[in-house]
Structure formats: C-alpha cells, structure tokens
Amino acid sequence: MSEYPKRRKHTGKIIGFAILAGLIAGSAVGYRLYRHICGANMSVVNKSDPFLYIPTNSTFDDVCALLRASGLNDAASFRRVAGKMNYPGRVKAGRYRLTDGMSNLELVRMLRAGSQIPVKLVFNNIRLNAQLAGAAASSIEADSAGIMALLTDSVYLADHFRLAPQTVLSLFIPNTYEFFWNTSAKGFMERMARERDRFWTESRRQKAGETGLTPLQVTVLASIIEEETQMDSEKAVMAGVYVNRLNRGMLLQADPTVKYAAGDFTIRRVLNRHKEIQSPYNTYQNAGLPPGPICIPSIASIDATLNYVRHDYLFFCARDDLSGYHNFARTLEQHNRYAQAYQKALNKLKIYK
Numbered sequence: 001m002s003e004y005p006k007r008r009k010h011t012g013k014i015i016g017f018a019i020l021a022g023l024i025a026g027s028a029v030g031y032r033l034y035r036h037i038c039g040a041n042m043s044v045v046n047k048s049d050p051f052l053y054i055p056t057n058s059t060f061d062d063v064c065a066l067l068r069a070s071g072l073n074d075a076a077s078f079r080r081v082a083g084k085m086n087y088p089g090r091v092k093a094g095r096y097r098l099t100d101g102m103s104n105l106e107l108v109r110m111l112r113a114g115s116q117i118p119v120k121l122v123f124n125n126i127r128l129n130a131q132l133a134g135a136a137a138s139s140i141e142a143d144s145a146g147i148m149a150l151l152t153d154s155v156y157l158a159d160h161f162r163l164a165p166q167t168v169l170s171l172f173i174p175n176t177y178e179f180f181w182n183t184s185a186k187g188f189m190e191r192m193a194r195e196r197d198r199f200w201t202e203s204r205r206q207k208a209g210e211t212g213l214t215p216l217q218v219t220v221l222a223s224i225i226e227e228e229t230q231m232d233s234e235k236a237v238m239a240g241v242y243v244n245r246l247n248r249g250m251l252l253q254a255d256p257t258v259k260y261a262a263g264d265f266t267i268r269r270v271l272n273r274h275k276e277i278q279s280p281y282n283t284y285q286n287a288g289l290p291p292g293p294i295c296i297p298s299i300a301s302i303d304a305t306l307n308y309v310r311h312d313y314l315f316f317c318a319r320d321d322l323s324g325y326h327n328f329a330r331t332l333e334q335h336n337r338y339a340q341a342y343q344k345a346l347n348k349l350k351i352y353k
Contacts, residue, residue, distance in 0.1 A: 041074050041103055054092070060082070070098055120178060127295040133147040140182075207307065221289060250314070259274075260290075261282040
C-alpha cells in the first residue's frame with residue numbers, strides 16, 4: 001500500500017485539529033469580547049440614590065472616576081468600549097439611573113444619548129428669596145448662590161421679566177415640576193417664567209382686570225391671604241374684605257405684613273409695638289398693597305383672589321375657638337367683639353406674643 005494516502009490522512013487530521021483549535025480559540029476570544037462589551041460591569045454602591053450625577057463641563061476621565069465611585073467593576077474595559085463607541089468626546093452632563101448588572105454597552109449607550117432621569121422640584125411655604133434659592137438648589141445642579149444672585153439682580157430681572165427683587169416671587173407658581181438635574185440658574189428662571197405665563201391664562205387675566213388689579217397685584221394680595229388662613233373655603237370671602245378696603249381707601253391692616261416687616265414669622269400675637277414698625281410692608285402704616293408678595297401664594301389663594309366673594313364685610317378676626325377659621329364683620333363694633341373674644345382665648349393659653 002502506498003504511503004501517500006497515509007500521509008494525506010495524517011495531514012487531514014492535523015488540519016482538522018488546527019481548525020478545531022482555531023474554532024475553540026476563536027470562541028474563547030469571542031466569548032471574552034462578548035463579556036467585555038455585554039457582560040455585567042456595574043454593582044451599584046448607593047442603593048438609596050442609584051444615580052450618576054455628571055456635572056456640567058465634566059471630562060471623560062471625570063465620568064470614569066464617578067462611575068468607579070458608584071460601583072463600576074472594571075474601569076479598563078469600560079474605557080475600551082467607550083473609546084470604540086466614540087463616547088469620550090461626547091460627554092453630556094445630567095443625572096443617570098444606574099442598575100446592578102449594567103454592561104459597558106448599556107452604560108455607554110445611555111450616557112452618549114444623554115438619557116437622564118428628571119428630578120422633581122417642589123416648592124411651597126416660601127417667604128423669602130433665599131428660601132426659594134435653597135429649595136431650587138436642593139434639586140438641580142445650580143447652586144443657591146447662583147440662583148440668589150439672579151433673584152436679586154435688578155437689571156437682569158427688569159430686562160428679562162419686567163420684575164424687581166421685591167416682586168420676583170410673583171414669577172413662581174407653587175407646583176411640582178420636572179427638571180433635568182443639570183439645569184442652570186438662568187435655565188431655572190426661564191422655565192419658571194414659562195410656567196407663570198402658562199398659568200396666567202386669558203381667563204385669569206380677564207378676571208384680574210375685573211377686580212381692578214394687575215396679575216402682580218393679585219399675587220401680592222393672594223400672598224397676604226395665604227399667610228392669613230389655611231382654610232381654602234374662606235379665602236374668597238377674605239379676599240372680598242381686602243378688595244372692599246382697597247376700594248374704600250382704608251388701610252389693609254393685615255397682620256401677616258407686620259410679621260414680614262418685623263422679619264419674625266413666629267409672632268402669634270401682633271401687638272401695638274409691631275404695628276409701629278417703619279417698613280413699606282407694614283399695612284398698618286401704609287395705604288394700599290405692600291410693594292411685593294410676602295410669600296409665594298398657592299394656586300388656591302390666587303384663584304380665590306381672582307374669584308373673590310362680593311359682600312359688604314370690612315373686617316375679620318380669628319375665631320376664639322382657635323379652629324383656624326375667622327369671623328367676618330360689617331362694622332367695627334362687631335369686629336371689636338370678635339377681637340376681644342379672640343384676645344381672651346390667647347390670654348387663657350398664655351400666648352402674649
């Protein structure tokens with residue numbers, strides 16, 4: 001028998017083994033490549049806040065450092081995949097949700113697309129510009145100093161919103177808003193201006209005109225009502241009292257404006273010495289509305305002002321049962337009786353200031 005067939009058979013085996021070895025090696029390389037790209041590479045460190053916050057102007061190295069701190073297992077493999085997908089030059093600031101088991105591919109796709117999760121910004125019970133700046137800064141990237149600088153910049157406010165630092169609170173309508181975390185201070189202000197314009201519909205503007213007040217003046221009056229009562233059911237009646245006093249040229253004599261003028265919101269009993277405070281916000285001393293809102297009024301207070309009840313009440317006083325409701329009066333004599341009963345109730349509880 002010829003040796004040629006034997007050699008050919010032997011060579012065939014060698015080639016077969018080589019092909020098999022190549023396939024095995026290729027499979028191993030392919031598997032490693034698959035794991036490199038699609039394998040789990042994230043173990044979230046902070047389960048209570050599983051987000052990656054990428055500040056504005058961050059570099060790719062900054063992102064890698066933030067990811068490592070957040071639970072990235074293999075930074076080198078992430079860098080290689082990110083490089084192949086051209087992410088290093090396309091970093092986008094924002095707030096991104098991280099989940100356990102995310103792969104390099106999932107991470108890069110999310111970050112490169114800028115698929116961030118919005119934050120919810122809620123503000124209420126705001127009396128001062130500084131409080132507003134702090135509330136906003138707690139949810140978005142802009143810091144309180146930057147926001148406060150705009151809230152007190154008379155030129156910026158006049159040019160962009162036709163407002164002043166003492167009236168800027170009228171720009172804000174209390175609600176729950178969604179923002180991208182990387183919103184700037186100016187972006188925050190501009191968004192709030194759009195929300196204000198959306199709130200002040202043609203219908204609301206028409207009602208403001210019917211009261212003889214501008215939208216800004218409605219907001220100022222609504223801010224007083226907001227501080228006077230928590231009872232939505234009586235706000236429109238209370239607004240009617242103030243409109244009656246304005247129309248008759250009477251001092252508003254609103255206790256919340258005295259507390260604002262004093263800068264002391266813990267006052268439970270307004271005394272004569274408080275009423276003598278020299279301030280444009282003291283409506284015991286100055287006729288008409290104060291120069292700006294004394295808080296950010298709720299939508300309920302604004303709409304109650306726009307839809308005030310037409311009546312002939314000129315006075316109101318907190319009830320002596322301390323329920324939070326008020327007694328309304330047409331005459332000073334009637335009002336004084338209610339006031340004496342309320343003062344007696346405060347004395348009983350030893351509330352003297």
